[in-house]
Amino acid sequence: MKALVTNHSIATRLLNLGLGRSIGRGVGLSEIAVPTISDDEILVKVRAVALNPTDYKHIDVISPPGSIVGCDYAGEVVNIGKNARGDWKVGDRVAGAVHGGLYPDRGAFAEYLKVPGDLAWKPPVNMSDAEAATYGVSAVTGMLALNARLGIPWADEGKGAQGVSGNGAAVLIYAGSTSAGLFSIQLAKAAGYTVVTTASPHSFDLVKKYGADKVFDYHSSAAADDVVKEFPNITCAVDCFSEGNSTEFCANVLKNKGGKVVTLLDQGKSKTPGVQYELIMAYTVFGHAFQWLPPIGPKFEAKTSDRKALARFYESLPRLTEMVKPPPVSTINGGFDGILAGVDKLRKGQVSGSKLVVHL
Ligand SMILES: NC(=O)c1ccc[n+]([C@@H]2O[C@H](COP(=O)([O-])OP(=O)(O)OC[C@H]3O[C@@H](n4cnc5c(N)ncnc54)[C@H](OP(=O)(O)O)[C@@H]3O)[C@@H](O)[C@H]2O)c1
Structure with missing residues (x-):
């Protein structure tokens, strides 16, 4: 599958951190294997992605080379692990967030992504993929806070x-x-x-x-x-x-x-x-420990209660979308190139009051 994959060395990322700006692009379109799902995961064909400041922060500083970038997505279920929770069927619409930017096989800026079945949600029929994709990192952050x-x-x-x-x-x-x-x-x-x-x-x-x-x-x-x-x-x-x-x-x-x-x-x-x-x-809502810029960077412990909070939030979200609406959406054309252009707008602080979304 095609995916946006990071390529900055540790030296460049530390330099970017020190300078507070980015040298070079740090990410490119690669042909990589479709992720293999575990028994409790589902495989999603990605239809739309929403962009976050964390995407460029990962590309510029945090992501080890070879990581798939991107967190927020909406798409369609194409495969289901035998113990995956969430009552999914192949062909269901699905949306959510994944821990993009840290792993070679998990990220939203890709044709396919994998996610535990209970950490994704089912958008209502009257909601577009673009709107559904916005209930990722930003919505989860509001819930967690x-x-x-x-x-x-x-x-x-x-x-x-x-x-x-x-x-x-x-x-x-x-x-x-x-x-x-x-x-x-x-x-x-x-x-x-x-x-x-x-x-x-x-x-x-x-x-x-x-x-x-x-x-x-x-x-x-x-x-x-x-x-x-x-x-x-x-x-x-x-x-x-x-x-x-x-x-x-x-x-x-x-x-x-x-x-x-x-x-x-x-x-x-x-x-x-x-x-x-x-x-x-x-x-921390994904329920696993992680570290940025190891061995010196900050460590984050696994928090089971945060994982439970995300599962609870996404289970209830289909009933809440009249009350908790998507932010205004600005669609960017151009597929993967559009993602890179949108991430650069975020990097330059040129986005106010809307969520950038790209259809894949
Ligand atoms: N820790 C976490 O888990 C977590 C999760 C999500 C986001 N974040 C971080 O939180 C920040 C916000 O993320 P986001 O995606 O919500 O941002 P966003 O939608 O891209 O933020 C754009 C907004 O920032 C406001 N802004 C710009 N300069 C400002 C200033 N000097 N003072 C106050 N507001 C200002 C602008 O408001 P006006 O146009 O009204 O001025 C603009 O609407 C980012 O740094 C992101 O990386 C962290």
């Missing part, structure tokens, strides 16, 4: 926050117009929370359309104080940007009562008394 780490009730459990506080507790979603932010807003809303978010003014209508109750411009130096004036009791936040002073902004909002900020990139330890930072890494 809110439901698994902050203990916010699951979207299929109803209006939990209303029950607890009587009038809806508030949560801060920093950078609500990111793909992770748009899913987080919707998952918090589904749980009955009042959603306070930040975005650029050009994204205000977008985040409100996805359910944000109040949006603040993160460019304003008074924004954190403005949030506190209006919402003095917030105790939990998801920082969907996690760069520059974004996490400190969240800590300032929480400092009255204390609480937890979930971050998507490493922001070190909180310096704000009573406020804790917790880094999440969406790949």
